[in-house]
Amino acid sequence: MQRDGVTGETDAQGSAQRRVAAGSRGRRRVSMADVARRAGVSSQTVSRVSNGHPSVVESTRSQVLAAMKELGYRPNSAARALKSGQFRTLGIILFTLSTTGNVRTLEAIATSAAAEGYATTLLPVAVPTEGEVRGAFTRLGELAVDAIIVIMEVHLLDAAAVSLPPGVGVVVADSDAGDRYSVVDTDQKGGASDAVRHLLGLGHGTVWHVAGPEESYAAQRRADAWRSELQRAGRDVPPMLRGDWSAESGYRAGLRLAQEPGCTAVFVANDQMALGVLRALHDHGRAVPDEVSVVGFDDIPDAGSFIPPLTTVHQDFAEVGRRCVESALRQIGDAQGERGTTLVPTRIVVRESTAPPPTA
Amino acid sequence: MQRDGVTGETDAQGSAQRRVAAGSRGRRRVSMADVARRAGVSSQTVSRVSNGHPSVVESTRSQVLAAMKELGYRPNSAARALKSGQFRTLGIILFTLSTTGNVRTLEAIATSAAAEGYATTLLPVAVPTEGEVRGAFTRLGELAVDAIIVIMEVHLLDAAAVSLPPGVGVVVADSDAGDRYSVVDTDQKGGASDAVRHLLGLGHGTVWHVAGPEESYAAQRRADAWRSELQRAGRDVPPMLRGDWSAESGYRAGLRLAQEPGCTAVFVANDQMALGVLRALHDHGRAVPDEVSVVGFDDIPDAGSFIPPLTTVHQDFAEVGRRCVESALRQIGDAQGERGTTLVPTRIVVRESTAPPPTA
DNA sequence: TCGCACGATGTTTACGTAAACATCGCGTGA
DNA sequence: TCACGCGATGTTTACGTAAACATCGTGCGA
Structure with a gap:
């Protein structure tokens, strides 16, 4: 067939048209048709080779592969996405990359996604107002994503949910969200309880707490666990201090703790604030x-x-990221992904910042 | 036209077809044709409204807008990309998100890109071997990106460059790369010189240096600037210590410095290592x-x-990110973007970790 | 009053891919 | 020996959009 005169003529026409279509600047990308022509097969065969379809005989396959290489063929993902309805891309919506947790989670997500052949598209939302979030989601809806992973407090998601494109799965990391979305979360409660128990176990009468910002669900749960663990042990619950996750805010809280003669043990809601607390105590x-x-x-x-090396609760962000991707992909496959919450356990890492209380 | 019997029949047929096409699961996304039918116009008119084309009369426009809203229309970016040849997406290739600089740069890139209506696709490369990088680029080539921003050492890029899809602009952040790519970089040399001069200015006889890993171009340039600044001032150049950017490696270097009685001033190549040095000295x-x-x-x-608050050289990562995006977009527009290097200045932030040397 | 220009809208087509269906040829069993 | 089946490959079509071109009507100047 490839030596048929009519076909030859069609080819020539095709090329001419293409040259025009390419316009004045830059050459058009190599398409399947180009490869097909070069290899003397149909473009469908090229497609089959490209997708590893089994029913292509070895000799044909290698011929096509050679033509691809020669021409520098690269599949056009836009066309592929248009045809298949899948982008092989995950969208990540988050507020900030200034907390370690978000960064580590993001990194793990990107890595696991890549391993599954999925790209990761970032959608940072500068200011966490409802309007901003809604805008982000609208853009995400138009964006080429098969599923969305949200790394932020879910109550901000609520207002935006309406504009979520239907059929796009949503996974929420590190937040509540209960029944509406699939959630992957660190076991905040368990980790915080461990921290408090560790201190009580060392003999401290009670434990103070420097919490994260009020609007953070994670901060809230860590504080709740701290309080209930103290109550369960029948201890006094000292007034709670609050920071905003930053080392600076930890320093301010630390200044107050330094004035409290009765304070022998502190559970700080994140390491950065703990850094500030350490400096305030040192000062x-x-x-x-x-x-x-x-x-x-x-x-x-x-x-x-840190000075001294900090005893802290280890979060497995990598695992959170991995589970997020897993859940997102499952939703893509299933259409109706499950809604459950996955809890990733923590473990306490004992270093040198904890010891029995001074014998009074 | 919209009340024509034949047209009505076509509508009915269309819907039936659509239902079939949608298959058993989930409904097909609303397309321009659907909106057009609902609004009683052609799909081209819908396209015009969607793209803000001027020659649509107000009454028609609002009718189309209403239909879009009613149907929940969202443009299909795959189709749009296929037609226009543009994805409105930037690809970011990087090794790791474990250094602050990369994270901050990435954040700024994502934010500026979003402001320009561009999405950001992440491509992390777990292990920085040549093979890995090449793989990443191959994938990026297939990926839906209009330009690529590389945040890594360029010598690793070299091996991979061959597989860069033609016509895709490349911007390299924080590396050399000289003439082949557009480069946006922090003024490492100026910053390091400032640091050394600050210490000499306080009266220190010479300055020790804890450098970053050998393969890092940034580390190399900071070390070069340190050495030449000392030489210019006619001072002794003490042996250089090396870390790997981590606080832990800084601690190890700090242990050695603590043994050097003559050492009164240290310039550490990044803050994390400086944290380790501080702890070693403290210990x-x-x-x-x-x-x-x-x-x-x-x-x-x-x-x-830190304890004490660290005097350090401030890098404007946000500006680096912004410039990267700017340069990338310029390349998309121009086809032949310029190849120059953009230097982003630094400034020294004096806190409490520096003082005149002890009077011996 | 007629024709033409221009603005608004419709129609056709192509972008690159892959599913669905069509065809072709060869081997095998009755 | 022939028909049938199956594996390999080709042909047609649709995905949703937007550029290019076509058409239609209206207003204005000669």
Whole structure:
């Protein structure tokens, strides 16, 4: 067939047209048709080779492969997506990359997604107002994504949910969201309880708490666990201090703790704030861990290099990311993905910032 | 026209077909044709409204808009990309999100890109071997991106460059790359020189250096600037120590520095390592800044919360990100984007880790 | 008053791929 | 020996959009 005169003529026409279509600047990308022509097969055969379809005889396959290589063929993902209705892309919506947790989770998501042949599209939302989020989702809806992973507080998601494109799965990381979405979360409660129990186990009478910002669900749950663990043990619950996750806010909280003579143990809701607390205690001559014990949360890479190395609750962000991708892909496959919550366990890492209380 | 009997019949047929096409699961997305039918116009008119084309009369426009809203129409970006040849997406290739610089740069890129209506696709490369990088680029080539921003050492890029899809612009952040690519970089040399001059200006006889890993171009340039600044001032150049950017490696370097009685000033190539150095000095009773002054590089958010707050060289990652996007978009527009290097200035932030040397 | 220009809208077509269906030829069993 | 089946390959078509071109009507100048 490839030597048929009529076909030859059609080819010539095709090329001419194409040259025109390509316009004045830059050459058009190589398409299946080009490869097909070069290899002397139909474009459908090229498609089959490209997708590893079994019913292509070896000799044909290698011929096509050679033509692809020669011409530098690369499949056009837009066309593929248009035809198949799948983009092989996950959208990630988040507020900020300034917390370690988000970054690590994102990294794990991107890595696992890549392993599954999925790309990861980022959609940062600068200011967490409802309007902003809604805008982000609208854009995501138009965006080429098969599923969306949300790394943020879900109550902001609520207002935006209406504009979620139907048929796109949503996974929420590290938030509540209960029944409406699939959720992958760290076991905040377990981790916080472990931290408090560790301190009580060392003999401290009670444990103070520097919490994260009010609007953070994670912060809230860590605080709740701290409170109920103390109550269960029948201890006094000291007033709760609040920070905004930053080391600076931790420093401010630490200044107040340094004035409290009765304070011998602190559970800080994240490592960055713990860094600030350590500095405040140090600045006011309160020795850690000899006078005051400090426990953080997250186990960021630097935690082992704090002064002193920080005892903290390790979060497995990588696992969270992996589970998010897993759940997202399952939703893509299933259409009606399950809605459950997956809890990723934590573990406490004991370093040098905790010790028994000073014998009074 | 919209009340024509034949047209009505066509409508009915269309719907039936559509239902079949949608298959058993989930409904097909609303297309321009659906909106057109509902609004009683041609799909081309819908396209015009969708793209804000001027020659649509107001009454028609609002009719179409209403139909879009009613039907929940969302443009199909795959089709749009196929037709226009543009994805409105930037691809980011990087090794790791574990360094602050990469994360901040990425964040700025994503934000600026979003502001320009571009999405950002992440392509992490787990292990920085040549093979890995090549794979990443191959995938990026198939990926739906209009330009690529590379955040990594360029010598690894070299091997991979061959598989770069033609016509896709490349911007390299924070590396060399000279003439082949457009480069946006922080003024490493200026920043490092400032750090050394600051210490010499305080009266220190010379300055030690804890460098980053050998294969890092940034580390190399910071070390070069340190050396040449000392030489220019006619000072001794102490042996250089090396870390791998981590706080832990900084600690190890700090242990060695603590043994050097003559060492009164250290320039550390990044803040994380500086954190480790601070702890090592602290552990060995060397007071900072009274006995030893320490300067970092990066100005990570926590730097002000170190013990003591760290004097460091501030990098404007946000600006780097912004410039990267700017350059990438220019390349998309131009086809032949320029190849120059853009330098983003640094500034030294003086905190409490530096002071004049102890009077011997 | 007639024709032409221009604005608004409709029709056709192509983008690159892959599913669905069609065809062709060869081997095998009755 | 012939028909049938099946594997390999080709042909047709549709995905949703937007550029290019076609058409229609209206208003204005000669």
